[in-house]
Amino acid sequence: MAPSHSSPGCIGRYRLVRRLGYSGTAEAFEARAEGAAGIVKRVCVERIHPALAADPTFVHHFTAEAQAAMALSHGNLAQVFDFGQAGGVLYLAMELVDGPSLSEVHLALRRLGLALPPAYAAHILVAVCKGLHYIHTLTDAAGRPRGWTHRDVRPQTIRLSYEGQVKLVDFGIAAAAARCDAGDGAVLSERRAYLAPECAAGVAANARTDVFAAGAVLYELLAGTLPPATGRLEPDGSAFGGAWPPLNEIAPWVDPKLAEIVDRAVAPLPAARWPGALDLQQALATWCAEQGAWTTDEELGALLRWLFAARLQEAGRTTEVAGAPPARLLEWKAAFHAASRRHTGRRPRLRRALPLVGVILAAVAAAASLLVWSVRRPVADRTVRVLSQPAGAAVFVDGRDTHATTPALLPG
Known part of the structure; x- marks a missing residue:
């Protein structure tokens, strides 16, 4: 010390x-x-x-x-x-990781009515899985597995540098807090949103626990929201409660192969998930290769330097600011909107909060008044899916702020 x-x-x-x-x-x-x-x-x-x-x-x-x-x-x-x-x-x-957390990136994009392109999301999670695989496979001096896990993988503990590096943080603090279930109520609730159902039931964490959390992060990046907590271990330890809705039901614009990868990662039963972080990493890398969706650290860094230009300017780092959004972001924006239109239904009015960013994004703000409320036939748990074009709209029910943003899954 x-x-x-x-x-x-x-x-x-x-x-x-x-x-x-x-x-x-x-x-x-x-x-x-x-x-x-x-x-x-x-x-x-x-x-x-x-x-x-x-x-x-x-x-x-x-x-x-x-x-x-x-x-x-x-x-x-x-x-x-x-x-x-x-x-x-x-x-x-x-x-010191010189850049924002993934949570800040996700929020900043949503405030602009934008979403992180799947290629960027997959790139980030591939890096996260590399770090997790390293933790999971460490051995002691005698070659025995240490059995370590991170226990707190979520957007707030994934930091991105302005050069495009991806870093998991808070390993020591997260593990200690998880062992004691320590922290304030809001953060405990936030942490549990990414917690595998078996851990919520008191089962010891293992590699598949971190796989679930990594999958939950990717689910949120692609769908824009997490579903309500569902899975819980049954008393006999043999089965779990309800699974998360398939990603393509919440976000039909996501490539089905990518959605299948994510759905397997967040399977309620550990045995149904990817066996380890390396398996999830390889599945995502294969999808990127098949789709021609490789993203480099340089591309990710350019996105961050554009998205957080004001922050860099305030710090006197004007030479590092990227003057225009990456082409891939604009391409995904157009593809996302086109896919969203193919899956829209009725169109009630919802409140919308979209900052104006220059003349171009002012036009996007004007167009953002076209929102979609897609109500499926009630199922057993009676949920309502709320979509908007573009994503990121604040959702109000009877004038009450639900604190959710589109796309969102709300109880019926």
Whole structure:
């Protein structure tokens, strides 16, 4: 552990530069660590919330998981450098990923009435699966499998750099929090949205647990929403409750082969899923090859530098800003709208919130008033599917904000 000294604006030997974000377990900061000969290293320091830092059980698990995380070294995992306690503050220092989370990307696109092209989504999840496969297959000095899992794969723990790198973060903190079921209520609810049904029932996590979470992330990217929680382990441990709706029922514009890959990843029964992250990775890579849908890190980085141009400009990084959206994004936008029109039904009015971004996107905002409410015949669970053109509309029922955005699946 690092030496224990703390002062305002510092945690241990790290000088805090700016706040990056907040989660249910920690507050993240960009920080600088000064080494020998005045060498300065930019890192991310996560300051664990005081309530958790005062919990001996959490501290015990955090220490064990942080030590494990420091042994990890993979291009798709944010490297953990250090952890410790300073002045009663529990912290973890890791690699600083210079860019947004996948959650921020998804939200930024939806605010513009856009969606992440499937090729980009598959590219990101291929990278995530590479990191997960590395974690799942680690062995100890005697060659025995360690049996490690991430336990908290979701858009908030997937970070993307402006160069197009994809990194899973929070391995140590996520594992400790999962062991204690720790964190605030909102984040616990968010975490459980990507949790495999067997884990919600108390079964120990394994590689297929992370496969489910990765599949859930991809489902959300392609459909624009997650379905309500359904699967639960039966008392005899032999079966689960209802499965998620097939992706093509929620998002008929998604290529059927890609939808099948995702549906298998989020199967309620672990035995019906892809056996491991490598299998899901290979299935996605094969789909990309067959569709000619390969995306490079450079293309992904260009999308981020366009999407977050204002953020870069505020930081004085104007030379890094991409002046125009990637061609693939515009191509998918046209294809998505065409596919959406083929699957539309009745068209009631829904409220729409779409920011104006220049003259071109102003025209998109004007066109976004054409929304579609597609109501299927009621099935046993009575759900209503809400679509819009383009996606990303706020959904109100009887004047009440449901906090959902299209496409959405609502209870009937």
